[in-house]
Amino acid sequence: MxxxxxxxxxxxxxxxxxxxxxxxxxxxxxxxxxNTMNLQRPQVAQMLLPRKLRKSTRLQTSxxxxxxxxxxxxxxxxxxxxxxxxxxxxxxxxHDQSDAKQENIRKVLVILNPYSGFRSSREVFxxxxxxxxxxxxxxxxxxxxxYAGHAKELASTVDFSTCPDGIICVGGDGVVNEVLxxxxxxxxLNEALQLPIGIVPAGSDNxxxxxxxxxxxxxxxxxxxxxGGFTPIDVFAVKWIQAGVTHFGLTASYCGFVADVIQLxxxxxxxLGPFRxxxxxxxxxxxxxxxxxxxxxxxLSPERNPKPKSSNEKFHxxxxxGSKVKRSTQMDGKTGDNWVTRKGEFLGILVCNHFCKxxxxxxxxxxxxxxQHDDGSLDLILVHGSGRLRLFCFFxxxxxxxxxxxxxxxxxxxxxxxxxxxxxxHSGCGVDGxxxxxxxxxxxHCSLLPSQGRLLGxxxxx
Numbered sequence: 001m002x003x004x005x006x007x008x009x010x011x012x013x014x015x016x017x018x019x020x021x022x023x024x025x026x027x028x029x030x031x032x033x034x035n036t037m038n039l040q041r042p043q044v045a046q047m048l049l050p051r052k053l054r055k056s057t058r059l060q061t062s063x064x065x066x067x068x069x070x071x072x073x074x075x076x077x078x079x080x081x082x083x084x085x086x087x088x089x090x091x092x093x094x095h096d097q098s099d100a101k102q103e104n105i106r107k108v109l110v111i112l113n114p115y116s117g118f119r120s121s122r123e124v125f126x127x128x129x130x131x132x133x134x135x136x137x138x139x140x141x142x143x144x145x146x147y148a149g150h151a152k153e154l155a156s157t158v159d160f161s162t163c164p165d166g167i168i169c170v171g172g173d174g175v176v177n178e179v180l181x182x183x184x185x186x187x188x189l190n191e192a193l194q195l196p197i198g199i200v201p202a203g204s205d206n207x208x209x210x211x212x213x214x215x216x217x218x219x220x221x222x223x224x225x226x227x228g229g230f231t232p233i234d235v236f237a238v239k240w241i242q243a244g245v246t247h248f249g250l251t252a253s254y255c256g257f258v259a260d261v262i263q264l265x266x267x268x269x270x271x272l273g274p275f276r277x278x279x280x281x282x283x284x285x286x287x288x289x290x291x292x293x294x295x296x297x298x299x300l301s302p303e304r305n306p307k308p309k310s311s312n313e314k315f316h317x318x319x320x321x322g323s324k325v326k327r328s329t330q331m332d333g334k335t336g337d338n339w340v341t342r343k344g345e346f347l348g349i350l351v352c353n354h355f356c357k358x359x360x361x362x363x364x365x366x367x368x369x370x371x372q373h374d375d376g377s378l379d380l381i382l383v384h385g386s387g388r389l390r391l392f393c394f395f396x397x398x399x400x401x402x403x404x405x406x407x408x409x410x411x412x413x414x415x416x417x418x419x420x421x422x423x424x425x426h427s428g429c430g431v432d433g434x435x436x437x438x439x440x441x442x443x444x445h446c447s448l449l450p451s452q453g454r455l456l457g458x459x460x461x462x
Contacts (some may be wrong), residue, residue: 154179173205193454212455235353288391291343
């Protein structure tokens with residue numbers, strides 16, 4: 001073949017129309033190819049071949065014909081459009097593509113707890129999550145926590161200009177709780193409230209992301225983060241009135257048996273990982289103490305709709321203030337200002353922000369079935385009484401979601417809750433898997449901050 005035959009000529013619109021329309025005019029090569037194939041077909045048909053071999057020969061012949069027609073048509077269209085594209089236009093297209101990529105970049109801070117679960121969070125992130133986030137346009141700065149409270153310290157001191165699109169937590173509910181408290185303890189509270197929190201479940205307990213976003217594994221979490229979107233969520237505050245210390249949470253607060261299990265499980269964190277809760281629960285069940293509390297709660301009044309306020313005003317107005325707490329006299333089980341009082345023995349007191357569905361377990365029972373993460377209320381569950389038999393019945397019924405049908409279980413939607421341990425009862429209060437220690441006889445005041453949190457991602461059904 002000569003060099004002249006390889007020279008490409010510019011294509012015209014008539015050539016395209018002749019190739020793709022049925023016209024009486026055909027190129028000479030097309031008729032030569034078709035005539036050749038017509039001459040070969042009778043010869044193949046006259047051969048005495050087996051039936052299967054004859055079919056395969058016909059198929060190869062038809063494919064060869066299609067290739068010849070396609071090659072003859074495409075030979076006239078070998079000149080590409082980019083060869084005739086003006087240089088200045090091609091440069092502008094490249095600039096537009098680069099600008100689009102820069103606009104899609106999402107800068108986030110990734111806080112990874114390497115000790116979560118079975119210490120597999122590092123492997124989970126780098127092998128299952130990081131590549132998906134990079135392909136989705138995330139620019140990530142990864143920081144691994146080195147000690148308890150490190151995530152809170154990072155969230156309270158981070159420059160928001162380095163992670164304007166959020167903070168992603170890799171671990172359990174504990175690291176999420178630390179990041180939340182670090183953000184809400186900042187001076188620039190308005191900017192902190194706008195920063196969303198992403199969650200990659202890799203810890204002992206991932207009830208928050210499983211309940212609110214329907215995500216149970218790291219791969220699904222990476223997909224939800226890549227799709228984008230936000231989910232508003234209520235935040236609750238637990239304040240130790242005597243000391244003036246406030247701790248924030250997203251899942252639940254609890255006193256009694258569950259708080260004791262949380263405290264005891266910390267001794268087995270390094271050895272047992274997520275199974276430490278089972279061992280601690282069995283040990284505490286065998287040596288079950290008596291728990292006595294005084295509980296005051298304000299029931300939800302749905303008829304009132306307050307005027308909307310700014311996020312900063314709403315945040316400060318709804319914080320529990322020790323100077324504003326009024327002790328009123330008891331009147332037939334109820335107190336003034338619509339407060340209701342309960343006294344006596346309680347196996348457990350649970351204050352839930354959502355319906356609290358544990359990620360681990362076969363049945364995944366629901367603790368508070370009427371609770372929603374954005375309904376503007378808290379769900380209070382009081383387990384009255386004492387004794388191993390009653391506690392055993394409660395946990396068996398809980399596995400089948402029958403615990404609210406028990407006669408010694410009280411369930412009510414509330415605005416605020418005050419809890420005071422009596423006598424030698426353990427004075428600790430658990431919040432999202434973390435135990436708050438207090439000296440003496442503290443008073444815990446739990447209140448709600450509606451829609452003050454934002455989670456990265458959306459539920460698949462929304």
